[in-house]
Amino acid sequence: MHFPAFRIETGGWDVLAKDAAAIRREVFVLEQRVPEEMELDEMDVACLHAVVYDAGGNAIATGRLLPDAHIGRMAVRKAARGAGVGSALLRCLMQAARERGDAGVVLSAQIQAEPFYLRHGFAREGAEYMDAGIAHVTMRRRFEPA
Helix, strand or coil: CCCCCEEEEEECHHHHHHHHHHHHHHHHHHHCCCCHHHHCCHHHHHCEEEEEEECCCCEEEEEEECCCCEEEEEEECHHHCCCCHHHHHHHHHHHHHHHCCCCEEEEEEEHHHHHHHHHCCCEEEEEEEEECCEEEEEEEEECCCC
């Protein structure tokens, strides 16, 4: 499926929780079998969230930026994958981190998503580890000084 037009909204959990949680449940809990109690956590209220909407107003992707410059919970609905939605979402979250003065961002990437993050300038740090039964690796992207 092609998504020629989409928009990204950013905001707090109070505004974007309904759409962000629905995408995360679909991708992480149902598709990847992550226990729901591990997926939604107390950090959601402290994060900047981003939700991508297609031209019809349907929520198709989400991610969050934590106060400590971690990007997390990046999830794209299956029908929207491969259309550049995830890249746009990641760029949006990185820009938000830059604008608030973060020197870079870090994330916990599922091993299968490592090539995606490498294409966006992230570098692998450390060894693989398991999280919710899925192999992950820490990845970091430092920003160039302004």
